[in-house]
Amino acid sequence: MIQIRTPELSAVILDEMNALSKRLAAKDESLWGSHASTDAEQRLGWLDLPTSSRTLLPAIDSLAAWARSRNLENVILSGMGGSSLAPEVICAFEHKRIEILDSTDPHQVARVLSMDLSRSVIVIASKSGTTLETLVHRAVLESKLRELGLDPAGHFVIITDPESPLAEYADRVGYRVLHSDPHVGGRFSALGASGLLPSALAGVDVSELLDDAQGAAHSFLLADSPAVKLAAALAQHAQRFPFAEIASPHGLGDWIEQLLAESTGKEGKGLLPIVVPALGSARPEVLSIALNGESGDIEIAATLGEHFLLWEWATALLCAHMRVNAFDQPNVAETKERANAILNSQQLARNGSMDGKIEVVGDQRSAAQAITEFLSQVHGYIGVMAFLDREKESRAKILRTLLERSSGAPTTFGWGPRFLHSTGQIHKGGPLIGSFLQLTTERDEDVVIPESQFTFHQLQLAQAAGDELALKSRNLNFLHLHLHEGGLDQLVETLINLPRATS
Structure with missing residues (x-):
């Protein structure tokens, strides 16, 4: 069960967030304004992921069994933003090894190429199938495998939307594919294919994440839920200052940073998350958020699955309050x-x-x-x-x-x-x-x-x-x-x- 402490919240903003929360639960695509309704209509599948992602578990289990049968004990994940941040956090929380390739720095690329690729499963995750970094990672890793006399089809797994250019390529060359939900945006996909499959390949029991998130989802249907309180606290601070400092374990702050910054930061508006190893001295212009047991303006204790859904709900509600499109990234x-x-x-x-x-x-x-x-x-x-x-x-x-x-x-x-x-x-x-x-x-x-x-x-x-x-x-x-x-x-x-x- 999520435990949350916030500053004193005004009745006006709590009432607003409760009303917005009911509309979010009903998947009201007009929540973010008419300019965002087309995107919202195609991007609200994340609300169902605690339940709908269970249909992925047999395929995920099958791919994990295939990797084990081939002794592919190293997991290399190429993905940017939402395609890599969630599995990196999940594996860190569960103390499982995963190599994240989310850079074009040649030293980082060379280090991955020097790994024992014969014992590696390589996950290429790109929702659109056109992400530049993942395309060049795929090309260089394919080339290295062939140089070593290895068949890339025996090592690659692709996560992408159905009918994306990457899905078509994977089908043409015979790579294993797990399709992401086309109705879920990348940064809201922690509980979808891109969050679950790499983590499962690394040895995480991802069904526990879904169990915890499903419990949270039920609680968010109630008045003054943790999601409503968090969104209200963020909105109340953002009315005066655009800064929030986050101290969290195992890189969770990096995932929240992307979710908040990329969702809210447009049309001259936004709440800028600042990820810190520990909260500093109190400053009125910076909202302090403690997820690690410290004292802060906002203090939250929750499991990782609960955190994922909590922050997705709160971010969507905050964007509705700001009247910005939560699901695009125009810049x-x-x-x-x-x-x-x-x-x-x-x-x-x-x-x-x-x-x-x-x-x-x-x-x-x-x-x-x-x-x-x-x-x-x-x-x-x-x-x-x-x-x-x-x-x-x-x-x-x-x-x-x-x-x-x-x-x-x-x-x-x-x-x-x-x-x-x-x-x-x-x-x-x-x-x-x-x-x-x-x-x-x-x-x-x-x-x-x-x-x-x-x-x-x-x-x-x-x-x-x-x-x-x-x-x-x-x-x-x-x-x-x-x-x-x-x-x-x-x-x-x-x-x-x-x-x-x-x-």
Whole structure:
């Protein structure tokens, strides 16, 4: 049973959320406004997943048995956003191993290619079947398997919508396929095929998730349910400030971050989630959400299956309150289109100055001077966008804390290109009050994308450049630092030596 504590809630907003909740339970597609009704009509299947996903269990069990029979003990999952975040969280909660490939960083790609692929099941998850990152992952993994004398059909499993380009390809080459529900959007699919199958292949009993979610679903039909209280607390805070800080175990905050940011962050509105290892000092502009036993403005104790459905309901209700379309992501494609144009034009040259191991792109100042000027222009929040190797360069996450300490501003951190499918939407579609620090780097090892004239590093840099253009087109405060060997250490030292914010 979900336990939730919130700040005192106004009767007006509670009444509104209770009314919206009844309409959500009835699948009223007009809940988010007439402009969203077409999308909503096709995207409310997630409400049924605690029950409808049980029909997937025999196929999931069969695929897990097939993998065991072939001694495919390593699970590699290629997916972006909602196609990988949920299974990553599920496996972390259950202490099961899964290798997530959600990057175009050549070091991360090379590390996966160096695994024992003969004993690996490779899951390619893309609802649309057109996700750029998963397409190039599929191509390079197919090439490597053939190089090793292995048949890709003996290792690949595809998760995608029926009749998608990826489904058609899988059928043509003989890959195993589990279809996702076409009436469920990617970020609302934690309890669907993309959340359950990779987790089951890794050894998780996913039926328990559905049991817990089904119990939660029944409770959400009651007045003043946990979903209503959570949505009301989020909406009450968002009426004044767009920031919420989340401390959670096992990466659950990363999943919530994508759900909230990509759903709410449009039309100049949105609630920006800030994932933190532990809640900081109380600030009135930042709503603190504790899912890990800490004290916060909102405190929630729930099982993982309950959390998934709770946050999906609360997000849908919050979007209805904001009158934004919960199910689209209009600005995600923008960066992709700009990146493709940059790749095709081969315009990846940088102009800047070297300061030790840091290249200050588009600027002739030292790194310290450029950062000081950047911080002086902050008037909302800071977003750190690290197009780096999130395993080998994981220490980069300390930059979030250091920048928040120096600026006094709420600060988020995202790994590129993963964040483009998450907070990237609210960066460009939400309140235009962000200041953005983009980090790219040199790579001494690169990986060629099969049947392409590009490499993974070129693609990674083009994705960063496309996002830079999209943010600069909105006249947002932006600083691009290109790190050479030792540059990350220099950057950390530079930030440590900056004075703390005085307010």
